[in-house]
Amino acid sequence: xxxxxxxxxxxxxxxxxxxxxxxxxxxxxxxxxxxxxxxxxxxxxxxxxxxxxxxxxxxxxxxxxxxxxxxxxxxxxxxxxxxxxxxxxxxxxxxxxxxxxxxxxxxxxxxxxxxxxxxxxxxxxxxxxxxxxxxxxxxxxxxxxxxxxxxxxxxxxxxxxxxxxxxxxxxxxxxxxxxxxxxxxxxxxxxxxxxxxxxxxxxxxxxxxxxxxxxxxxxxxxxxxxxxxxxxxxxxxxxxxxxxxxxxxxxxxxxxxxxxxxxxxxxxxxxxxxxxxxxxxxxxxxxxxxxxxxxxxxxxxxxxxxxxxxxxxxxxxxxxxxxxxxxxxxxxxxxxxxxxxxxxxxxxxxxxxxxxxxxxxxxxxxxxxxxxxxxxxxxxxxxxxxxxxxxxxxxxxxxxxxxxxxxxxxxxxxxxxxxxxxxxxxxxxxxxxxxxxxxxxxxxx
Numbered sequence: 001x002x003x004x005x006x007x008x009x010x011x012x013x014x015x016x017x018x019x020x021x022x023x024x025x026x027x028x029x030x031x032x033x034x035x036x037x038x039x040x041x042x043x044x045x046x047x048x049x050x051x052x053x054x055x056x057x058x059x060x061x062x063x064x065x066x067x068x069x070x071x072x073x074x075x076x077x078x079x080x081x082x083x084x085x086x087x088x089x090x091x092x093x094x095x096x097x098x099x100x101x102x103x104x105x106x107x108x109x110x111x112x113x114x115x116x117x118x119x120x121x122x123x124x125x126x127x128x129x130x131x132x133x134x135x136x137x138x139x140x141x142x143x144x145x146x147x148x149x150x151x152x153x154x155x156x157x158x159x160x161x162x163x164x165x166x167x168x169x170x171x172x173x174x175x176x177x178x179x180x181x182x183x184x185x186x187x188x189x190x191x192x193x194x195x196x197x198x199x200x201x202x203x204x205x206x207x208x209x210x211x212x213x214x215x216x217x218x219x220x221x222x223x224x225x226x227x228x229x230x231x232x233x234x235x236x237x238x239x240x241x242x243x244x245x246x247x248x249x250x251x252x253x254x255x256x257x258x259x260x261x262x263x264x265x266x267x268x269x270x271x272x273x274x275x276x277x278x279x280x281x282x283x284x285x286x287x288x289x290x291x292x293x294x295x296x297x298x299x300x301x302x303x304x305x306x307x308x309x310x311x312x313x314x315x316x317x318x319x320x321x322x323x324x325x326x327x328x329x330x331x332x333x334x335x336x337x338x339x340x341x342x343x344x345x346x347x348x349x350x351x352x353x354x355x356x357x358x359x360x361x362x363x364x365x366x367x368x369x370x371x372x373x374x375x376x377x378x379x380x381x382x383x384x385x386x387x388x389x390x391x392x393x394x395x396x397x398x399x400x401x402x403x404x405x406x407x408x409x410x411x412x413x414x415x416x417x418x419x420x421x422x423x424x425x426x427x428x429x430x431x432x433x434x435x436x437x438x439x440x441x442x443x444x445x
Contacts, residue, residue, distance in 0.1 A: 003131065004026075004127075004131050005122075005127040005130075005131065007308045007310055008103070008111070008113060008309070008310070009111050009112050009113035009114060010022075010026060010111060010112045011102050011112075012110075012111070013109055014058075014102075014108060014109060014110040015055060015058070018055075018059070018109075018110050018111065018112070020058055020061070020062040021062070023059045023062035023063050023066070023100075023112060024063070024065055024066040025066070025134050026063075026066070026114075027062070027064075027065075027066030027067050027070075027098065027112075028066035028067075028069060028070050028133075028134075029130045029133035029134040030066075030067075030098070030114050031044075031046070031066065031067050031070035031071070031072045031096070032070060032133045033126060033129045033130050033133055034095055034096040034114075034116055034117070034126065034130075035070070035095040035096060036095065037071070038071035043071055043072060043146075043148055044072050044073070044094075044095040045073045045074075045075060045093070045095060046072050046073070046074050046075070046094055046095060046096045046097065047075045047076075047077055047085060047088050047089050047092055047094045047098070048064060048067070048074055048076050048077065048085075048098045048099075048100070049076075049077035049078065049080040049082075049084065049085035049088075049098075049100070049185075050078070050079060050099065050100035050101060051079060051082075051099075051100070051101040051102075051184050051213060051242050052184060052185065052187070052208035052209075053101075053102070053107050053210060053213050053242070054107075054210035055108075055110045056100045056101070057210075059110055060076070060100055063098050063100065063112070064076065064150050067098075067148060068147060069141060069147065069148070070142070070148065071141075071142040071146050071148050072095070072148045073148045073149050074148060075088075075151055075153045075156075076150055076151065076153065077156040078152070078153075078156070079185055079187075079208075080156060080157065080160065080185060080189065081160075081186055081189055081190075081243055081244035081245065081341070081343065082099045082101060082103075082113060082185070082243040082245040082339065082340075083245055083339050083340065083341035083342070083343070083344065084157075084160040084189065085097050085099040085115065085119075086099075086115050086119035086337065086338050087119055087163055087337065087338070088119075088153075088156055088159065089115045089117070089119040090117070090118040090119040090338070091159060091163075092153075093117075094117065095117055096117065097114070097115035097119060098114055098115070099112075099113040099115070099243065100113075101113065101185065101242060101243035102242065102243075103241055103243045103245065103246075104220050104241040104242055104246075105214070105242070106215075107210075107211055107212070107213050114130070115339075119338040119339070120338050121310060121338070121339060157188060160189065161189065161192055161196060163336070164193045164343060164347060165193070165196060165197070166336075167336045167344055167347060168347050168348060170351045170352075171197055171198040171354065172194065172197045172199035172347075172351065173198035173354075174198075174354075175198075175199050175200070175236070175350060175353065175354060176199070176200040176232065176233065176234040176235050176236075177194050177199045177200065177202070177235065177236050177238060177350060178201075178202045178203075178204065178225060178228045178229050178232060178236075178238070178250075179191055179201060179202070179203050179204070179206070179237075179240070179346075180203075180204050180205050180217055180218055180219075180224065180225040180228075180238065180239045180240065181204070181205050181206040181208075181218075181244075182205055182213060182214050182217050182218025182219065182239070182240050182241055182242050182244075183205045183206070183207060183212040183214070183215065183217060183218075183242075184208060184214065184218065184240065184243060185242065185243045185244050186240040186342065186343060187203075187206040189343055190238070190240060190342075190343045190346070193347060194346075194347070197347060197350075197351075202234065204217070204224060204228050205217035205218065205224070213242045214241070214242045218239055218242065219239040219246055219247060219342075220241065222237075222239050222248060222256055225238075225239045225250050226254040226256070227254070229250050229251075229252065229254055230253070230254045233252075235353065235359070235360070236249060236250065236251065236252065236350055236353065236360050237249060237251075238250075238342075238346040238349075238350075240342045240343070240346075241329075241342065244341075244343055245330060245339060245341060245342055246259075246326075246328060246329035246330045246331070246340055247262075247329050247331075247342035247345050248262070248328075249262060249346070249349060251359065251360040251361040251364065252359060252360065252361065255361065257360060257364045258329070259287075259326050259327040259328055259329040260287050260291040260327050260367055260369070261291075261364040261366075262329065262331060262345065262349060262364075263283060263291065263323065263325045264295065264364070264366050265349060265363045265366070266333075266345070266348055266352070267281045267295065267298075267300055268300075268366065269348075269352045269355070270322060270323055271299070275322060275335075276322055276323060277319075277321050278301070278319070278320075279299060280300070280301045280302070280303055281300055281302050281303070281321075281323050281324065282303045282304075282312050282315045282316055282319075282321050282323070282324030283302055283303075283304060283305070283326070283327075284305050284306065284307050284308070284312060284326050284327070285307060285409055285411070286307055286409075287302075287304075287327050288327065288367070288369050288372060288424065289370040289372075289406065289407045289426075290367045290368045290369045290370045291367050292407070293368070293370070294366045294367045294368070303321070303324075305324075307326075307411075309325075309330040309332070312324040312330070313332060313339070316334055317334075321334070322334060322335060325345075329342065329345070331345040333345070333348070349363075370406070370407075370425065371426075371431050372422065372423070372431065373424075373431040373432050373435040374420060374421070374422045374435075375421045375422075375436070375439040376413070376418045376419075376420055376421075377418065377420075377439050377442045377443045379417055379418065379419050379445065380417065381445075382412035382413075382417060382418075382419060385410075385412070385419050385445045386410075386412065386419075390441055390445070391441055391442055391445060394437070394438055395408055395410060395438065398423070398434050398437070398438060401434070402434075405425065405427065406423065406424055406425035406426060406430065406431065406434075407423070407424045408422070408424075408434070409422040409423075410438070410442070419442050421435055421442060422435070423438065
């Protein structure tokens, strides 16, 4: 079979591509690879959480069955955000953690994310070993008292909220916040975290019924949040996705503040407080040139990675850096989280507002978004385009023309025979012209 794990776990249409049988296989194999062999009275421990989508109930049962059948005790967390599951994996000294969620995907989909000990995302090698174990099958299973047990954790949310409370230095008293919970995993945790920090909280889309997760709401559909912020005269709006590992924000005027501006706000705050390791921010190639210009002016270096939060995490670990993220709103603060945490990020943004007395729009104005043009070009051979001398020469010529006032990114699609041509330029109209010229050259290869 092809590789099962994608950039963020295993994901697919629930009860078809992602069936209960597959969930059972994955969890059994994950226990074999990540957990110690049960010996005597000792059994390794795993934690399992999920978002509210209906298929999560079925998949949760299968995952628990696979783990306990492998001699692993399971701490069931119920509905919690992905970063809470990652944190609690480390907090409970578990051998692994499992989050059942398809993040911002439609309700019909679901996914299985696996965390190693300490809540770390799996390395490629560990994923490969899990897939190999699935193909080989397991010959030995414990019996009798060796079979794992499942225990419901009743204080999981409170433990996570106590952890979040340690992440902010300034209380949020006097600030009014609207939170769009996407009818997802944040529906209890995010409002509770903000209220505990002193904010006045108004919630929307905080009534999950198993079906309505991400339905015209959350970080991928911010229109209702924009309206609610203006209607209620709020200082800020926070939009989560289905599993709350990301957030985007809305200022008091109803304007969207994206992940680039959020990273800039946090980077400058940490730079000022001496918390930004090596004065470095980690971001992907999709971050706008405006972020690069703003950070350069502030004396902050940007380390650039490929698209995907796993690559951001790899660079953060490799360099020991303290902040990284994506334009989509995945932001990682390694001092507090091993993965993107939308609630943590949101608390830090609003805490910065409280600390400085400045509005979100004022804080976000440090990033002046540079016009960007993206053209998808159909090609017959992506590899040929990537190495074509005429393409390389055209890119080099365009980069010389732009200098520090623009940026070019050509990359193949991961799923289609397309090449993406992206050009940013501060000079009006120049991005359109250069993108069109490059797209024509790419299309002719």
